[in-house]
Amino acid sequence: MESQQQILNLSLELLEEEEKIDVLINNAGIYQNKLEYSEDQIEKTIAVNYHSQFILTLHLLPLLDKITFNCLHPGVINTKLLQKGWGAE
Numbered sequence: 001m002e003s004q005q006q007i008l009n010l011s012l013e014l015l016e017e018e019e020k021i022d023v024l025i026n027n028a029g030i031y032q033n034k035l036e037y038s039e040d041q042i043e044k045t046i047a048v049n050y051h052s053q054f055i056l057t058l059h060l061l062p063l064l065d066k067i068t069f070n071c072l073h074p075g076v077i078n079t080k081l082l083q084k085g086w087g088a089e
Contacts, residue, residue, distance in 0.1 A: 001028040001052040002038040011059035020066035026053035031085035 001007065014021070030048045038047040057064070076082065 002040075002042075002044055002047045004038075004040045004042075004047070004051060004055060007052045007055045008059065011056055014060060015063065018063055021060055021063040022067055024057065024060060024064060024069075026057060028052060029081055031081050033084075 028048050030045055032043075032045050036044045038044050040047065042051060
């Protein structure tokens with residue numbers, strides 16, 4: 001999910017193959033302790049947690065518009081990602 005080109009390729013493939021999308025769950029997320037960049041020279045946390053999901057959803061809107069869609073935020077829950085990043089227990 002860190003490569004914008006791969007996300008674009010995925011969205012183009014889905015647009016070509018599918019008539020509509022019933023469910024899209026954007027649930028990718030990482031936490032980096034050190035500064036790392038994607039192949040697109042975007043900080044990896046931003047690339048995976050935000051850019052990739054925005055790009056995918058934006059490109060798939062024509063397929064999503066053929067169905068009712070909802071948006072939600074699951075809230076902050078105690079996951080390995082949260083523990084790694086903020087030491088939550």
